Structure formats: C-alpha cells, structure tokens
Amino acid sequence: MAAHLPRWSFDLDQARARVGCCHYADHKITLSRHLVVHLSAAEVDQALLHEIAHALAGHRAGHGPQWRRAAARLGYTGRRTVAVPAARLQARWLARCPHGHEYRRHRRPSTVAYCRPCSQRGEWFALEWTDQG
Ligand SMILES: [Zn+2]
Ligand SMILES: [Zn+2]
Structure with missing residues (x-):
C-alpha cells in the first residue's frame, strides 16, 4: 500500500456491514476486523486494492470510470462492492x-x-x- 499511497495510513475498524472504507479527509484506509478474518489473504489484498483505487480516484469518482481505471491499473479483479460470502459468516x-x-x-x-x-x-x-x- 505504501507504494501507491505514501502519505496514507492503514487501520482496522469495528464495522460489521462493510469490509473496507476509504477515509478521504483523514488519508486513511480501514478494513473491518470482524470481517477480514473470514477472508483469504488474496481476498484481503483485493479488498485493499478496492479502497486504494478509491483513494487514487477521489471521493467524487464513486465507482465510476475513474475509479474503475484506477482499480484495473492496480490489478483489482473484484466488483463494485467487497463482501464476505454469507455462508462463511x-x-x-x-x-x-x-x-x-x-x-x-x-x-x-x-x-x-x-x-x-x-x-x-x-x-x-x-x-x-x-x-x-
Ligand atoms: Zn467501493
Ligand atoms: Zn427448546
């Protein structure tokens, strides 16, 4: 992550409804400590790339073309939302x-x-x- 976003930090949070979050104003990306334990290492990488793409594309990009381009450049292969398969929960x-x-x-x-x-x-x-x- 440092390679893509040198001035951003990473943390875990308490969320249960979503895996990751991009805090634009704080320059911080967080993942849910409750949900990441149900993901494989590769899936955690993808969840991070999803949020890094948000950080690069900016808040206003949403999941639009700018975000999709940034995500594709990073090697993100997932969808617009990151979720843990319900059966695993x-x-x-x-x-x-x-x-x-x-x-x-x-x-x-x-x-x-x-x-x-x-x-x-x-x-x-x-x-x-x-x-x-
Ligand atoms: Zn997103
Ligand atoms: Zn009973």
Whole structure:
C-alpha cells in the first residue's frame, strides 16, 4: 500500500456491514476486523486494492470510470462492492431441541447446555451439536 499511497495510513475498524472504507479527509484506509478474518489473504489484498483505487480516484469518482481505471491499473479483479460470502459468516455448529429451538456457535461448546426456553417450562433437553461446516 505504501507504494501507491505514501502519505496514507492503514487501520482496522469495528464495522460489521462493510469490509473496507476509504477515509478521504483523514488519508486513511480501514478494513473491518470482524470481517477480514473470514477472508483469504488474496481476498484481503483485493479488498485493499478496492479502497486504494478509491483513494487514487477521489471521493467524487464513486465507482465510476475513474475509479474503475484506477482499480484495473492496480490489478483489482473484484466488483463494485467487497463482501464476505454469507455462508462463511454462519456459525458452523448447530443444535436443535425437540421443540425446534435452534442454536448456532462458531466453536463446539465444551460444556453441556440445555435449551433455555424449554428448561424454563421444566423440560430439560441437553443440546447436541452437529458440525455444519
Ligand atoms: Zn467501493
Ligand atoms: Zn427448546
């Protein structure tokens, strides 16, 4: 990035709705710390190139021809928006109680858990986790 934008800085942010952001006034590019973990290294590179192209083309260019030219010169091959495939954001461990209450976790829980709404009615269903990943 320094090669293209020597006076710009890079940071991570807390966004959940979009992967990257170009802060024109601050001369800064940020990527979401929550979403980049779901991207491959090559995809992170592409997300950065997308934002670098914004920095080079300027705020007013939007995703118009100037931005597209800058993006193509940088080797950006993605689209006008950068997104994490929805399936990757889904937690892979799924449990369902006999009454149909569903639970999802990113990691397999190590302790026994009971379906909460059912246990409040006096039915204790130990949740059984299946790997959907
Ligand atoms: Zn964009
Ligand atoms: Zn239940």
